[in-house]
Amino acid sequence: MIGCRYKIRGTRYGIMNIRRAFRVWQRHFTVYTKLYKSSIVLNFVEPILYLLALGVGLGAFIKDINGVPYINFIAPGIIASSSMFAATYECTYGTYVRMTFQKTFDGILATPVNIDDLIAGELIWAATKSMFYGTIIIIALSVFRLVDSPLVMLIIPVLFISGLIFAELSMIYTAVVPGIDSFNYYYTLIMTPMFLFSGIFFPLDTFPPAISCIASFTPLFHLTNICRAFTWGNVSHVAGDIVWLIGMLIVLVPLPFILMRKRIMK
Amino acid sequence: MQIITAKGLTKNYNSLRAVDNIDFEIIKGECFGFLGPNGAGKTTVMRMLYCFAAPTSGEIKVFGMDVTKHPSTIKSRIGVMPQDDNLDLELTVLENLITYARYFDIPKAQSVKIATELIEYAGLTEKINVSIKDLSGGMKRSLLLARALINNPELLILDEPTTGLDPHSRHNVWEKLNGLKSNNTTLILTTHYMEEAEKLCDRVAIMDSGRVITIDSPANLINIHGGNLEDVYLKLTGRRLGE
Numbered sequence: 001m002i003g004c005r006y007k008i009r010g011t012r013y014g015i016m017n018i019r020r021a022f023r024v025w026q027r028h029f030t031v032y033t034k035l036y037k038s039s040i041v042l043n044f045v046e047p048i049l050y051l052l053a054l055g056v057g058l059g060a061f062i063k064d065i066n067g068v069p070y071i072n073f074i075a076p077g078i079i080a081s082s083s084m085f086a087a088t089y090e091c092t093y094g095t096y097v098r099m100t101f102q103k104t105f106d107g108i109l110a111t112p113v114n115i116d117d118l119i120a121g122e123l124i125w126a127a128t129k130s131m132f133y134g135t136i137i138i139i140a141l142s143v144f145r146l147v148d149s150p151l152v153m154l155i156i157p158v159l160f161i162s163g164l165i166f167a168e169l170s171m172i173y174t175a176v177v178p179g180i181d182s183f184n185y186y187y188t189l190i191m192t193p194m195f196l197f198s199g200i201f202f203p204l205d206t207f208p209p210a211i212s213c214i215a216s217f218t219p220l221f222h223l224t225n226i227c228r229a230f231t232w233g234n235v236s237h238v239a240g241d242i243v244w245l246i247g248m249l250i251v252l253v254p255l256p257f258i259l260m261r262k263r264i265m266k
Numbered sequence: 267m268q269i270i271t272a273k274g275l276t277k278n279y280n281s282l283r284a285v286d287n288i289d290f291e292i293i294k295g296e297c298f299g300f301l302g303p304n305g306a307g308k309t310t311v312m313r314m315l316y317c318f319a320a321p322t323s324g325e326i327k328v329f330g331m332d333v334t335k336h337p338s339t340i341k342s343r344i345g346v347m348p349q350d351d352n353l354d355l356e357l358t359v360l361e362n363l364i365t366y367a368r369y370f371d372i373p374k375a376q377s378v379k380i381a382t383e384l385i386e387y388a389g390l391t392e393k394i395n396v397s398i399k400d401l402s403g404g405m406k407r408s409l410l411l412a413r414a415l416i417n418n419p420e421l422l423i424l425d426e427p428t429t430g431l432d433p434h435s436r437h438n439v440w441e442k443l444n445g446l447k448s449n450n451t452t453l454i455l456t457t458h459y460m461e462e463a464e465k466l467c468d469r470v471a472i473m474d475s476g477r478v479i480t481i482d483s484p485a486n487l488i489n490i491h492g493g494n495l496e497d498v499y500l501k502l503t504g505r506r507l508g509e
Contacts, residue, residue, distance in 0.1 A: 020338075020369070023368050023369050023371075026365070027369075030357065030361065031357065103348070104352060104354065106348055106350070107353075109318060110316055110341065111342075111370055112342045112369060112371075113369050265320065
């Protein structure tokens with residue numbers, strides 16, 4: 001029986017159609033154009049607060065890290081973290097509300113759009129938002145004169161890739177949570193430690209090797225390295241981090257689809 | 267001509283058998299009702315019909331195609347009016363329909379025209395640029411019905427189309443469904459209102475605990491078993507529909 005079911009799944013939902021995924025993206029975009037005025041300022045305020053409080057406040061005591069003024073040290077990481085939170089929010093609370101309370105998924109899945117198209121649309125939308133929010137921070141940093149190189153523009157396409165990874169991770173969690181309260185665990189036990197221990201606020205070499213080893217497995221660690229490299233214009237080591245992100249993107253990609261099919265197509 | 271054939275259709279949810287080895291055929295142009303209390307398996311049958319859940323065993327063909335193999339093609343030709351209101355709350359009445367039309371790849375200019383006509387059909391022309399939040403329950407049901415018609419479907423699936431509506435809005439929906447019927451659209455609906463089944467359905471399948479007990483026209487059922495459809499139901503299942 002299990003074999004039979006598996007086969008049915010394989011034949012039935014196996015083919016993702018990018019045009020239909022784009023229809024889902026368009027729906028989210030249309031809705032977002034209605035809401036952005038109220039949400040964009042909030043999303044923009046928090047990272048700037050971190051930058052000012054830590055960069056200026058704490059920076060007065062720290063002076064520099066490896067010869068870099070503290071505010072310049074943390075600024076690129078703020079690009080990374082705000083894009084991470086944008087994708088994560090979208091595929092945790094956003095996806096969950098659409099899937100359960102609003103029943104948006106039921107409406108979409110009654111059309112030619114299938115489950116895999118829908119999940120792909122959700123992920124691509126989250127990555128788009130991630131890229132957009134990161135770009136706003138890049139603009140803000142440029143205004144504050146915290147950008148040293150025009151290469152900073154190359155961060156934007158990377159934010160799409162990392163956005164997809166954060167969306168995939170969030171979607172995997174969303175596919176298995178029993179209720180909306182469970183997202184607290186994801187934020188407290190995964191997002192906050194990743195935010196604090198990915199080398200955004202201090203270099204990890206002061207910690208025991210185990211910590212920096214764990215950190216090097218998180219996408220935020222690599223994204224922060226990439227953001228630094230392009231913001232400072234020092235790109236000699238950036239290729240390894242980019243390859244790592246692309247590898248993680250590919251390794252994770254089947255999971256949100258498999259788990260969401262299991263959750264929704266009962 | 268059969269538009270739907272189901273053979274030995276079974277659906278398990280873990281250890282629960284929601285639909286238990288049922289057979290039925292639905293003919294083009296008829297209005298077919300699934301009648302039964304909550305938990306009888308009606309909604310599960312509907313979900314399998316519009317490719318939302320795969321059968322555990324047996325098969326179900328819509329337009330001669332297996333639902334597990336050609337979901338998009340099948341869904342492009344059907345309309346679904348869900349039991350729950352799942353309109354996009356942030357969008358206006360018109361935007362809701364245009365967004366929905368995009369899922370069917372209807373070009374923008376054409377979708378605006380169709381949407382405007384359907385909004386008129388739903389009696390919501392004055393509300394065309396109003397947010398969904400500002401519509402009454404009856405208006406939302408009318409809009410859900412209009413949305414289900416956006417792709418000019420050959421088959422319309424209605425899951426409890428009038429549950430929770432006041433009598434006036436209910437008659438309003440019935441009138442529209444009768445209009446669609448005379449337009450040769452095949453209708454499938456689930457309901458637990460006998461009056462709804464008697465008024466609209468050419469044939470009904472009476473369901474209980476995942477099984478189909480009988481399929482016949484309301485008039486025949488009343489002739490054979492006596493009384494009204496409510497009594498027929500009580501006789502066949504040993505309980506009242508409202509229970």
